[in-house]
Amino acid sequence: MSRPRPALVFGVLAALAAALVVASLLVGPARLPPGESLAALLGGAPPAEALIMRELRLPRAALGLLIGAGLGLSGAALQGYLRNPLAEPGLVGVSGSAALGAVIALYSGLSAAFPLALPLMALGFGLGAALLVQGLAGAGSSSITLILAGLAVSSLASALTALALNLAPNPFAASEIVHWLLGSLVDRSLPQLWLAGPFLVAGMALLLTLGRSLDALTLGEDAAASLGVSLPGARIRVVLGVALATGAGVAVAGAIGFVGLVAPHLLRPLVGGRPSALLPASALGGAILLLAADVAVRLIAPERDLKLGVVTALVGAPLFLHLVWRSRRTLT
């Protein structure tokens, strides 16, 4: 195997992410010509086009970039912290709980009365779940208790989500809940971006500080502690960072699976396995996967409203199968 070259990997990933942001700006049901679209973004275009570009496509592309990066980064941080390649943002109960918050907003009709109630409820539930998991896992430093606490909280959240569906007042409410759960960036606009953006950025900033601690954890918890890593401090940063970065993503886009699991997996061999290099690479990789999926749903079946979470799962699951198949030889 050739020696990993992280600088080259970062360059290629950044270029791909940038290209997909542009692609996301250019694709949409309004079918604006590419030149005019970009001109409308910068000003000097008919008001209708400027409105589409600035209030719909730009927030959608920015949300795709930030939410994808948040998922990729959360996955890489959790895998590094737990030293388990199967860890993903859903594991600590944040995604399931954020989704439950959103479902309650839909179920109770709050979201119809006040549009931002849904993302606010989702964010609140996501952060609450993180605090609950952190409290349940206790002050000890062992990572296995975190997995168990996360499993307990996400099981509870999915049970309550199922209850809400079960008791939905009418078929229309049930279908609204199901559609929301499938995940989408359709019709998201500036208010959602302003609401989720700061949380996404803060969560990612927190997770990016974990590089050295995660590198040391490669050798296990005892060796990491002896290398000067504060294990309780690292855990608080992981849980809070994932809660912010993933919770805010679920709050505006619904539950989007597989990005946080697959992005770190695909990129780990390319950066030489080192968790500190994988964090930024996986953020870019997550953004690429989500932006590509969001462009794809608009190109493949624009009239059918194909859901983003469905596409990421459809692409992610076979990709994951392939990775498992390939790693059978090395994981013995």
Place this chain on the structure above:
Amino acid sequence: MSLLALEGVTASRGRRPVLAGVDLAVAPGEVVALLGANGAGKSTLLRAAAGIAPASGVIRLGGAALGALDARARALRVAYLPQEREIAWALDVAALVGLGRLPHRATPEADRAAVAEAIAAMDLAGFEARPATELSGGERARALIARALAQEAPLLLADEPAAGLDPAHQIALMARLRLLARTGRGVLVALHDLSLAARWCDRAALLHGGRIVADGPPEAVLTAARLAEVYGIVAHLDRDADGPILVPVGPAPSRPERG
């Protein structure tokens, strides 16, 4: 001033008390073997001394109370090599050994030099670019020892570093620990191999029943009576020009059952 001083240290593993008042010191320039049967508490003692397992009593690192040092200051004073040889990701050997440099925040040149020296010391030259997860058990053990050496702390606490090494690399390891001590550092090494302990260590500390029951030159500590009492074995004891020779040869004659 000793690099490590334990006075009246007690510690438990779960609810079971393991250490019941341990007194032990390691001075610059010496390799001390920490001996004892399975479950005697060698690992607990090393983890307590490294500041990663709770213990009560007095623990000093280079004169400073362990509790008064922050995590990084501790990492600059003591390197700890756990018994578990965990390597979670496929880092190449150079990057793995480089993890020992994390507490230092030194220049890249200083880090590279320390890593190269540790890799050479553990006979791993040529392995730098190999993924550590593809190494054999013994190579992996040597890479992890190199990681602890690259930390360049005045005190090295090593838990069973010789387990799984072939005889040539066991001897090379012990010679390396001696060389470290000759440059003014101190080493406390938990060993099951009494032959290595007898021949290569300046002192042996024998842990039994939660206390250090004997502490001194290996020949003075590893007497036939103590080997029978602590390990339940008979050993052949001899010496040549370079030092003691100890070969376990069989179980000790069974003692009368205590009622």
